[in-house]
Amino acid sequence: ITARLADGPLKGKRVLVTSGPTHEPIDPVRYIANRSSGAQGTAIASALAALGADVVFVTGPADVPPPTGVSVVRVETAQQMHDAVHEALPCDAAVFAAAVADWKVDGAGDSKIKKVAGQLPTLSFTENPDILASVAQMDTGRPRLVVGFAAETDDVLANATAKHARKGCDWLLANDVRPETGIMGGGENAVHLVTGDGVEDWPRMAKAEVARKLAARMAEALA
Ligand code: CTP
Ligand code: CA
Numbered sequence: 001i002t003a004r005l006a007d008g009p010l011k012g013k014r015v016l017v018t019s020g021p022t023h024e025p026i027d028p029v030r031y032i033a034n035r036s037s038g039a040q041g042t043a044i045a046s047a048l049a050a051l052g053a054d055v056v057f058v059t060g061p062a063d064v065p066p067p068t069g070v071s072v073v074r075v076e077t078a079q080q081m082h083d084a085v086h087e088a089l090p091c092d093a094a095v096f097a098a099a100v101a102d103w104k105v106d107g108a109g110d111s112k113i114k115k116v117a118g119q120l121p122t123l124s125f126t127e128n129p130d131i132l133a134s135v136a137q138m139d140t141g142r143p144r145l146v147v148g149f150a151a152e153t154d155d156v157l158a159n160a161t162a163k164h165a166r167k168g169c170d171w172l173l174a175n176d177v178r179p180e181t182g183i184m185g186g187g188e189n190a191v192h193l194v195t196g197d198g199v200e201d202w203p204r205m206a207k208a209e210v211a212r213k214l215a216a217r218m219a220e221a222l223a
Helices: 039-050 078-088 131-136 156-167 207-222
Strands: 014-019 024-027 030-032 054-059 071-074 093-096 103-105 125-127 145-152 171-176 191-195 198-201
Touching: 014 039, 014 078, 024 103, 039 054, 039 093, 039 207, 054 078, 078 131, 093 131, 093 207, 131 145, 131 156, 145 156, 145 207, 156 171, 156 191, 156 198
Parallel strands: 014 054, 014 093, 054 071, 093 145, 145 171
Antiparallel strands: 024 030, 103 125, 171 191, 191 198
16 A cells, blocks of 8 residues: 655646556457556556655556556546546646557447357457557647657667657657566566657666656656
């Protein structure tokens, strides 16, 4: 349990955090998901609240329960997360830790797809909205500090630096999510912080520690 610091450095600041995976329905009984546990986003929301922030926590169906002391908005799909995020604006800062599905299944409807012997279903996809980019590139009402994540399996720094520029966010925390790192679903994270000034390599540490370090940096930047 994290006690809110009534007079913490983020007192009076409204901060949005997205977290967890999204689920994209195929039909009423099936969905496409990803391996995000929601642990890092939850730890970040908790650390921000501990510094006194008013946190709006928009979460997909995560494995870990949301932190206490934050306003929780539960969503399932990327489109719902997008809509909930824009409803929660304006805010002072936003952290996009969710693992948002890039695509949704076309024509997912109310009827279960039936198995027919010898016939395979074909799924087609359309692109989901890019929630981070839609906030980072706002012309008016943009949060002062927009922080994204980059989950990569290859060329982590090159991809992350390009992603930082493409998305238009202020900071990007990049991590290597190859299965052998144990980061997806594990208790630790090893991140690189990409800012306009360059790249900082943070040592591997507990997700709660990454969260505290990020929250402290955000408090400094927003002071
Ligand atoms: N993100 C988002 N909405 C999406 C996709 C991603 O808000 N539809 C956010 C994530 O929460 C993360 C950042 O964008 O903060 C980067 O997500 P990532 O999946 O690494 O980037 P993509 O641009 O989707 O590129 P790719 O999956 O090809 O690496
Ligand atoms: Ca993606």
